[in-house]
Amino acid sequence: MAKVLIIDDDELMNESLARLVGRMGHEVGRAFTLTEGLSQVYAESFDVVFLDVRMPDGNGLEALPQIQKAASAPEVIIITAYGDRDGAKLAIENGAWDYIGKPVSIEGLTLPLIRALQYREEKNARKCPIVLRRDEIIGKSPKMLAALERLAQAAGSGANVLITGDTGTGKELFAKAIHENSARAQGRFVVVDCAALPESVVESILFGHEKGAYTGADRTKKGLVEQAHGGTLFLDEVGELPLAIQKAFLRVIQERRFRPIGAEREVTSDFRLISATNRGLDEMVEPSLFRADLLFRLRSFVIDIPPLRERAEDIKDMAIHYINRFCELYQMETKGLSPEFIETLTRYDWPGNVRELINTVEHILAVARYEPTLFPAHLPTNLRIKLAQASFTPHESQSLAAVIPPASLPQTPETLSNYEDFKALQERWYIERLTVVTGGNRKEACRISGLSRTRLFQLLKKYDQDHQSEE
Amino acid sequence: MKVLFYANPQSMVGHKVREIITTLTGGREEENFQTVADLSLRLRQPMMGNFIAVIVAASREELAHILINWHFFLGIRIVLILPDREEDTVSRGHSLRPRFMSYADGDLNELAAVLDKMIGSPMDIQGLDNSHPIQRVTRGNHFLQPTKGGNNVTSR
Numbered sequence: 001m002a003k004v005l006i007i008d009d010d011e012l013m014n015e016s017l018a019r020l021v022g023r024m025g026h027e028v029g030r031a032f033t034l035t036e037g038l039s040q041v042y043a044e045s046f047d048v049v050f051l052d053v054r055m056p057d058g059n060g061l062e063a064l065p066q067i068q069k070a071a072s073a074p075e076v077i078i079i080t081a082y083g084d085r086d087g088a089k090l091a092i093e094n095g096a097w098d099y100i101g102k103p104v105s106i107e108g109l110t111l112p113l114i115r116a117l118q119y120r121e122e123k124n125a126r127k128c129p130i131v132l133r134r135d136e137i138i139g140k141s142p143k144m145l146a147a148l149e150r151l152a153q154a155a156g157s158g159a160n161v162l163i164t165g166d167t168g169t170g171k172e173l174f175a176k177a178i179h180e181n182s183a184r185a186q187g188r189f190v191v192v193d194c195a196a197l198p199e200s201v202v203e204s205i206l207f208g209h210e211k212g213a214y215t216g217a218d219r220t221k222k223g224l225v226e227q228a229h230g231g232t233l234f235l236d237e238v239g240e241l242p243l244a245i246q247k248a249f250l251r252v253i254q255e256r257r258f259r260p261i262g263a264e265r266e267v268t269s270d271f272r273l274i275s276a277t278n279r280g281l282d283e284m285v286e287p288s289l290f291r292a293d294l295l296f297r298l299r300s301f302v303i304d305i306p307p308l309r310e311r312a313e314d315i316k317d318m319a320i321h322y323i324n325r326f327c328e329l330y331q332m333e334t335k336g337l338s339p340e341f342i343e344t345l346t347r348y349d350w351p352g353n354v355r356e357l358i359n360t361v362e363h364i365l366a367v368a369r370y371e372p373t374l375f376p377a378h379l380p381t382n383l384r385i386k387l388a389q390a391s392f393t394p395h396e397s398q399s400l401a402a403v404i405p406p407a408s409l410p411q412t413p414e415t416l417s418n419y420e421d422f423k424a425l426q427e428r429w430y431i432e433r434l435t436v437v438t439g440g441n442r443k444e445a446c447r448i449s450g451l452s453r454t455r456l457f458q459l460l461k462k463y464d465q466d467h468q469s470e471e
Numbered sequence: 472m473k474v475l476f477y478a479n480p481q482s483m484v485g486h487k488v489r490e491i492i493t494t495l496t497g498g499r500e501e502e503n504f505q506t507v508a509d510l511s512l513r514l515r516q517p518m519m520g521n522f523i524a525v526i527v528a529a530s531r532e533e534l535a536h537i538l539i540n541w542h543f544f545l546g547i548r549i550v551l552i553l554p555d556r557e558e559d560t561v562s563r564g565h566s567l568r569p570r571f572m573s574y575a576d577g578d579l580n581e582l583a584a585v586l587d588k589m590i591g592s593p594m595d596i597q598g599l600d601n602s603h604p605i606q607r608v609t610r611g612n613h614f615l616q617p618t619k620g621g622n623n624v625t626s627r
Contacts, residue, residue: 172568176568188561188562188565188566189565189566189568190565191565191568191569191570193548193570193571196548196570196571196585196588196589197571197585197588198584198585198587198588200584201581201584201585204581205571205581216578216580217578219576221577221578222556227561227565325545326517329514329515329543329545330515330516330517331515355546358545358546359546362517362518362519363517363519365517366517366519
């Protein structure tokens with residue numbers, strides 16, 4: 001028996017759908033507003049969510065990512081009386097299972113539900129047997145687990161893989177992990193750093209050359225494509241590949257054959273291709289900076305690595321891992337971590353992602369080499385300044401300006417605000433940060449804040465932060 | 472970009488590679504090591520900023536010693552010059568996941584062009600063969616054309 005949630009403000013539709021799902025033998029949850037639906041999704045575990053688009057308190061499509069972030073990561077079927085092509089595209093791109101227009105027949109609702117549940121059952125069954133070698137890939141947040149599941153699927157297939165993600169998210173580590181978990185693990189893992197290769201030498205480096213092919217080619221050289229025979233070729237920063245080489249490479253991908261510079265015969269190379277980019281390759285197609293046909297070939301299978309700011313719950317584990325790793329490397333005693341230190345790391349949004357975190361850990365250990373315990377004061381000054389600045393949004397700055405007079409002004413009864421106003425503003429600030437830092441995990445929020453569950457609930461409700469996850 | 476450079480002092484190619492690096496960095500952002508032990512010791516010190524490690528392995532034994540220390544190269548981009556082109560040596564080289572790999576008897580112009588792009592500064596390498604089609608030599612704003620195959624010349 002599966003569990004299905006219906007989020008639709010149309011009472012008749014909601015009721016009919018609930019009866020239909022109930023008759024199919026599944027448990028049903030019902031919500032008539034988005035807020036109510038989101039709170040149920042975060043409080044309970046659902047397999048499928050039927051989601052209406054036009055809701056009294058917001059747009060269902062905009063809530064789709066939040067629903068998918070829930071621990072149960074339900075499949076979402078969009079139902080709408082105002083369907084259009086753009087909405088359908090947006091929904092599918094954001095991972096909706098289906099997009100159905102109203103009015104709809106019973107069959108029109110039943111079949112997508114059956115298929116979504118079948119897909120989910122098979123997906124869950126696949127999860128168990130795969131044991132990944134993941135080495136430095138740290139994290140167990142839902143987003144990271146989803147990416148690791150994709151990694152496992154990629155490792156089990158021979159398809160070309162495109163890994164996308166911001167700078168510093170660990171795309172090379174993912175590529176290496178795919179290789180090491182694949183049938184080609186005994187073969188070479190050959191890195192091509194497309195960003196490091198000047199245009200004039202890319203062809204020679206990739207495809208090699210014969211002796212005398214050009215002045216200076218005083219001996220025959222194997223290119224990286226040939227060196228990857230039997231293993232994996234990893235094209236890092238593939239968006240930097242020059243257009244002329246893109247054309248040549250397209251043929252290599254299609255035929256796994258190429259001609260080294262100056263050679264009479266073609267060479268065959270049986271390699272598995274993994275590419276990575278932090279650039280929007282789709283946007284590069286229109287201005288002819290990247291070939292659409294090559295992009296089509298590269299992304300047979302796509303893995304998107306989430307930025308660190310979207311998986312804040314992994315930061316603590318990562319920090320501990322790298323602190324221990326560097327302490328071992330530098331032959332230091334391992335460090336104790338104050339709760340405030342971890343909390344500060346978690347609050348920062350890490351624009352440079354894992355790479356920035358690693359650099360930061362290295363900096364901290366240089367500063368606190370002889371300190372047994374790490375505190376926020378050991379963090380780099382620029383990071384602490386950014387955090388301090390980020391804690392004041394423009395709106396809040398204005399609000400604070402209203403209640404806290406600048407230090408340059410004389411502290412008079414006129415410039416000093418009412419104590420209750422000031423306290424309420426600070427309380428709001430704290431609760432909002434607490435929600436962000438814990439990702440809405442109330443148990444964690446209670447632990448960090450020291451508040452009782454009842455008091456925390458009261459404050460979350462008071463400051464409109466009561467729509468996050470329960471645990 | 473800072474460079475950690477390792478080469479055995481007896482290695483002739485090591486001297487040439489060091490000359491390339493010194494030209495690119497002006498010697499300012501360069502740390503030189505002549506034994507694997509010294510390099511290993513440095514790698515156990517905190518690295519502040521972005522580093523490239525340029526390693527010239529003069530023999531397979533030396534390559535093996537460097538491989539033992541591979542886990543110290545955390546977050547450092549590696550450019551590797553191998554002692555020979557044997558299949559086993561090449562496989563060992565790739566296990567370090569270098570961003571670029573060349574050989575002791577390889578094309579130093581190619582290596583210089585790659586290092587130039589990685590380090591991100593114009594270059595003027597003395598003693599290199601300027602006739603190679605990939606050669607791009609700059610001196611201030613003056614671009615010296617290669618003597619042959621000039622259609623592949625690039626400039627910034």
